[in-house]
Amino acid sequence: MEAAAAEPIRVQSLAQAGLTQVPPQYVQPPQYRPNQPSSSTNIPIIDLFGLDPTRRNSVRASIGQACRDWGAFHVTNHGVPAALLDAIKRAGLTFFNDSSVEDKLNYACDPSSSASEGYGSRMLEKDDTVLDWRDYFDHHTLPLARRDPTRWPGFPADYRRVVSEYSDRIASLARELLGLLSESLGLETRRMEEAVGEFWQNITISYYPPCPQPELTLGLQSHSDFGAITLLVQDEVGGLEVLKDGDWVPVKPLGGDAVVVLLADQTEIITNGKYRSAVHRALTNSRQPRLSVATFHDPAKTVKVSPVSELISESTPALYREVVYGDYVSSWYTKGPEGKRNIDALLLEP
């Protein structure tokens, strides 16, 4: 679709053209279409009680249960103000809805390089994949040496300040959550954080324009995230789904300060499969645009990731071989996310 780099196609432009049918590149094969009835279950909601130390035992137990059963859960009362969550959603929505196409294209990401910073639409390097019904803005936010707010929109006026503040606050929450995850496995509080190393954090604001044929498309295809832990906020529209025991379960928007936690592939490796990464996808709808903000916390590309020794024993041998994180990411972008193909390639006894 974007072979002509000078004229990148954005889904929002297609939607605004008033199409009644989606172009064939966006039509999912029948087995991936969202055609099964919605499950009525919900992912767990865990109140962190402001990280009150007197509540830590019960919070840790709830987190352990949610990680074992789901790999995805909501957290509330976590210390990141609801007003800041609203502010980043508002900033993203203003950029997508109120900037001209020309202004947005001033921030276009490099279509020839994966995960490059900026305004884009396609995720994979391959040309033959079905495209997602989504536009996005990807920000490189941590370590601070990667953060250059002049590469982000200057409109609305508080955009850069809000993204910077959000980055810092949500990284602290990710560290707290890794601490609770570690303790829930009987590890030292900082063990998972040490295994991940300094966070490489990206913030992706996804914008899903209304789609004339939501039954044929996906906003974002099924995948598990390749880093360590993803924290996601969404607007009130809904569309995120998590795969649980073969069924797609809608992640209903809760509003307030609720943040969705998605365990990612490196957490599955580090915990030796005790906690699995969450397979998820985003649906489209024909009525209104949807916006989400996903914040990815990843190891540096040079970090070697393997199961921690404390979780390996004669009865629970290592399930995954060591991988250099940068190699894992390259493989993900060239092969595509399809299910858990990438992490499965690391299994010692597939």
Ligand SMILES: O=C(O)CCC(=O)C(=O)O
């Ligand atoms: O929009 C969503 O709810 C999902 C976003 C997501 O999975 C991603 O950005 O990787």
